[in-house]
Amino acid sequence: MAAILGATTLAACGSSGGRAQLTWYINPDGGGSNPKGGGQAQLAAECSTPQYTINVQLLPNSASDQRTQLLRRLAAGDSSMDLMSIDPVFVAEFAEAGYLAPVPAADTSDFTADRVASAMEASKWGGKLVAVPFWANTQLLWYRKSVAQKAGLDMTKPVTWDQLIAAAQKTRTTIGVQAMPYEGYTVWINALIRGAGGQIIENPGATYSDLKLGLDSDAGRKAAAIIQKIAATKVGGPAMGSADETAALNLFQGASTSGFLVNWPYVYAALHAAGPNGGPVPWLDDVGAALYPQTTSGTDSAPPFGGIELAVGAKSSHVSEAYEAAKCITSADHQAAYMVATGNPASRKSVFDDASVKKAFPNGIAALIRTSLDQAGPRPQSQYYGDISTGLQQRFSPPTAVRPGTAATAQKFILDVLNGKALL
């Protein structure tokens, strides 16, 4: 606590010895606050210049705790909020509240050049760039080549959820999904709805009384029907209702049930260390990756999008220096180094052609991630995102109780909550 207070007062003072002190609130990325750890702390050290030093402040682990901490400081007008690593779903909330400093017009081309489409979509609010795309994440369909072959699935072409369910049933294997009541479940529900051509929010940016949700629609019902089918056929595993990313990966690692898994690219590195004696799993060569499954046959899937955007606080006393630093942090070289060191994919397309990145993500996985990112459908942008996501998770839990009508129930509940007619 004392350290936080100390750092804040130091940053608030602005400069020590003529050199501006920037504070960068970073999310944990494995590099900690070690300036040689390969994470954001290293980028901070490398991007410090004679004009300013970038100091890092580590945020809590969970995205919602990160939001609470940033939000309280921003609402209080803390002038130390120079740079923030924020989850894309919070961009809208912070931008709508006027907490983010406008992106300088001169820098816009630098921040938008060469970026994947989903990262651009997630960094805008009201049609304007409000945050800088930093790294971008997406889910892939991971599968066992032998299982797909046994089920007669042609994995060179996009597959649908229905095909996957049939294949898992036929081969008595599982599909690892995330259906615990947490943000990961919203990620899945959103991907299913967008994959069917729908949208959770039809008019992003509208105030709560005018907000229109697209859950009570064919796309919403189709998404609920897929969840219902996976729960009913039990191909989601015995503990589907309490499965997060780790639990889903564990299901995929279990030799007897291993079949399919939708998850972030980190699982590829994880499988390298999940075998006996900390080595790779014995069947690593049998693991394949493909684009996220389609909700409706013939329509491109909308893979989940994640990652981190960089934002500058409106009350920061070093706005121009902070955007200068953001340019350095998101340069192609730094994004490539960051991707190799932490496994977090870049938002710049050219990075995926980098030799070191191709080595870290071999067998065409690097190129697949880039394709998936360009096709990805971010979660809905809304200043009320937190309530919408929590309401969705609550009404879609447990997955065994989901029916096509759940989508309409969730829509009514969320609108009630937003209009102050129900508590959340």
Add this chain to the structure above:
Amino acid sequence: MSVTASAAGTTEPVRRRLSDRARGERSLGWRLAGPAFAVMLFVTLYPIAYAIYLSLFNYRLTDPSGRKFVGLKNYAVALSDSLFWQAFVTTFVIVVITLVVELVLGMAFAMVMNRIVLPRRTLRTIVLIPYAIITVVSAFSWLYAARIDTGFFNHWLHWLSLGGFPLDYNWFGGRWSSLTIICLSEIWKTTPFMSLLLLAGLAQIDSSLEEAAQVDGATWWQRFSKVVLPNMKAALMVAVLFRTLDAIRIYDNPYVMTGGANKTTTLSMLVANETINRVEIGMGSALAVILFVIVLIVAAIFVRGFKVDLTRTGRS
């Protein structure tokens, strides 16, 4: 308190004109207490009034443009929402259970401490240790003690029940089992506070009263219920009132142990969730005001109903 009481006492007789002395005392009283009174007004009355004002709006901190005056709608929504009543029931289950157990245990401790002469100070210090521990720390201790992976409760119960109690029993998997651990932790931590307040009451009873009853042939129970309890009623009621008001506001223990899962959200947690996580300042303020009114009602019941005199903890 005694200054104002005696000042009030001297000025009470119906006299048209106050004596110079009384007037001087009164103005001295105001000058002494005035600054503190002003500060108290500023730090308590202002936030309370502001919360009441905010509770009349549909107002989200991150959506200033959506701010709308809604009158008493937030109160109507809160009081008709099932989530509120679920939190209400959870809170009052915790209050009633912890209060009853703490009262019985605290009384027992107080009587033992009252009798024991030799290591009196040491004993009183030892009894106070749980109360000196920060609630969050004690909550984590109880959480780890009851969890399947790090805990020892299940191992002890397994051994005590000769293998009948399952080792993988998840205390935090259901509402009532979670509340059991929350209540136990709460009782462990605040019984010392209760026993010290009760000890103060016990110590003020004239021992000759008890001796007289004993000489008259009263049994232990008769002496306890007819002599001891009536003579320490004031201290007893103050202890119960303080603990009740404290318990109604319970937050740390359930927050650390369950985070409100399995219907263990208390009223304070609901307030915090609305104001801090959802930044719904309007609804959060309405809930905070409701909680405040509940506390006021409970305090009024004690003070009016049981005639508790908060200015005197001693003889009634």
